[in-house]
Amino acid sequence: MAQGARGGDEQVTLAVTVLAGSVLALCGVVWFGGTLGVAVAGGGWRPPPFRLSTFFEIVSVGPSTAWPRSPAAAVVGTVAVTLVLAAIVVLVVRRFQGRGPHRNGLAGRKELAALLPKEAAAKARQLRPSLRDVTEVEPDDRGNLLGDLDPGGPELRSSYEDVELDLMAPRAGKSTGIAIPRVLRARGAVLLTSNKSDVYSVTRAAREQAGTVWTFDPQGIAHTPRLMWWDMLAECVTIENSRRMAGHFVASVNDDSAKKDFWISAAQNTLTALFLAASRSRSSVTDLLGWLADPADRAPIDLLKEVGLPAMAEQLQGTVLGAVETRDGIYETARQCVSCLLDPEIAAWVTPDPGLPRFDPHQHVLGNDTLYLLSKDGGGSAAGIIAGLADSTMRAGVVAAERMGGRLDPPMTAVLDEAANVCRISDLPDLYSHLGSRGINVVTLLQSYRQGSRVWGEAGMDALWSAATIKLLGAGLDDADFVEKVSKLVGQHDVKTYSTSRSRDGSSRSMSYRQEAIMPADKIRALPKGTALLLATGVRPALIRLRPWYKEPDAGPISAQAKAEVQAITERAAQKWHEQAPDMV
Structure with a gap:
């Protein structure tokens, strides 16, 4: 028999079965509820015959045909109550069914127990000494909000020792559903990198209430005035730190940090020596650029000898x-x-200025302050400086955690939005392996797996993927090979298959099982905006719904603050344009 004909027969059979079952259930509720209503009204237990003609008479004539001399109100009222109770029973059953494995093969409540509120609170008490004597742990103290289990919840939270990797296409909810909520809900120090002002404009006012806001905006993403400076060269006091700083600048122009040709490697070695000479001698960025402009200048060589190198x-x-x-x-x-x-405007942000406060990474990680690192991507960007400052801040968090006994309390939140464009930390995959255990919760946001491979190489991106204990895969992933691999990771489940055969002697129907992908590649690619596939260590994959900041109960005041901030950015941009092009006004 043709496959299409068999599929049509199966659908007809299923529809007839569902319809017959629904009619039978409804008749049963009416039969039981009406008889119970008569009994409650004092008429005794007198059930009518349970046959189809009885129910036709009830519908056409009324309940008096089945229960004569009984109050119609009692019959109808009890039937209604019975219908409500039956609906409640169905809802309860479905609720408890959701605690087990999801019917489509994905994880359910039971398998995600470690991410549920009760278990998350217990985990938070273990990780944070400040919460051990707290009777009721606040939701945002329990961990990072990931979203709600689909369908119907509950909310899921990762612990503060988890490190996260999120892959989503542009406009798939990275900012509204992940970056902004993480910054708004953070309990300790915050670090955010971005090449846009959207997260900054929504969160700045709220974070200002928590602590000092430091905005490092050398290329005018948010057009903020320079109200701080960072001593970049002071971070290069050791050979290791100088090599790391040089590596950040090299990575900003090298498409694949895992592949360095002779010129790139030699340039990093030269920059390492020059950074070290400038740091040890307390020279300026201008001096450093002068040494680079004139290779014959012996000043850095002499300075290195003078400082014992x-x-x-x-x-x-x-x-x-x-x-x-x-x-x-x-x-x-x-x-x-x-x-x-x-660019003197960029260099000013990393040059000592006695008239402005100096940003100190080691002080920042101990409080509730916020550091916004904003930079354009592409040629001429300040991505090297952004990566250097982000790296220095996270490593300062590691040092502070060691002094605290192993972990920061409260934990630090680092949201590396557009990490492949403005924050190319070459050894980020290696850092992931221990940042979480130090109470530094890192979230790296990328547009695709391939984008990360282009920056860290295939081996580096594989290491980052493996080190991340939480992975969120959102809408718009178009890399066919990667999506196919994810489909295999999600796994397969058994699917019932019915077949019908016909012969002269009649027809017979049989059932068998076959293996089918839980989420085929095309379904992963077509995930709706606002949803994500959750891959947590040691747990079957689950489908979650993100919680955009604008749908939260406190979105009203935040939205008003965001509009005011956007207006301020627009006015600053217009003023700057007028100052730079007065003849065009």
């Missing part, structure tokens, strides 16, 4: 005295890596 000085001298073509190629590559510092 002869090996580093000899290495730099070897580069300077090498073949002219090689030396010039290395220095030109290094100049390209730090070209953003040629």
Whole structure:
């Protein structure tokens, strides 16, 4: 028999079965409820015959045909009550069914117990000494809100030792459903990177009530005036720190940090030596740029020798005295890596200014302050500086956690939005393995798996994926190979298959099972906006609904503050435009 014909027969059979079952259930409720109503009214237990003609008479004539000499009101009222009770029973049954494995093969409440409110509160007490004597742990103290289990809830929260990787296409809810809620709900210090002002404009006023807001905006994303500075060179006092800082600038111009050619590697070595010389001698960014402009300048070599680093000085001298073509190629590559510092408006943010407060990462991680790191992407961006400051702040959190006995309390929240564009920390996959255990909750937001592979290489992105204990996969993932792999990770489940065969002697129907993907690749790609596939360590995948900030009960005041902030940004942008182009007004 043709497959299409078999499928049509199965659908007809199923429809007839559902209809017959529904009619039978309704008749049973009417039969039982009417008989019970008569008994309650004092007429005794006198059930009518349970046959189809009885119910036709009840519908056409009324309940008096089945229960003569009984009050119609008592019969109808009891039937109504019985229908309500039956509906309640159905809802309760469905509720308890949701506690087990989800009917489509995804995780249910029981399997996600570790992310539910009660277990999350218990976990928070274990991780945070300040909560051990608290009778009722506030929701946002329990962990990070991920969303609501689909369908019907409850809310799910990861612990503060989890580290998270979220992959979603543009306009799929990364900012409204993840970045903004995390910043608004954070209990400790906050760090946010972004190439847009949307998260900043919504959260700044609320975070100002929690502590000091530091806005590092060297390229005018939010057009904020410079009210702070960060001593970038002071972070380069050791060889390790200098190499890390040089690596951030190199990564900002290198598409794949896992693949460094000769010029990139040599430029990083040269920048390491120059950063170290400038830091130890308390030289300025201007001095650093001068050394790069003139490879024959011996000042950095002499300074390295004076501070007791002869090996580093000899290495730099070897580069300077090498073949002219090689030396010039290395220095030109290094100049390209730090070209953003040629812009005096950008350089001012990392140059000491006695008239403004200095941002100190080691103080920041101990309180409830907020650091916004805003930068454009593409050529000439300040991404190297942004990555350096973000890295310094997170490593300062590690140092503070060690002094506290192992973990920050309250925990620090680091939301690395647009990490592949403005915060290319080359060893971020390695940092993930222990940041969570230090009470530093990191959330990295990417547009796709391929975007991360382009920055950290295939091996690096695989390491980041493996190190993340929480992964959210949202709408618009178009990488066919990646989505197919995710489908395999979600797994398969048994599906009943019915087949009908016909012969001269009649027809017979049989049932069998076959394996089918729980979520085929096309369904993962077509996830609706606002939903995400949750992959948590040790738990079957689950489907959740994100909780956008504008749908929360306190969205009204926040929305008003956001509108005021957007208006202020617009006015600052217009003023800056008038100042830069007075002849065009």
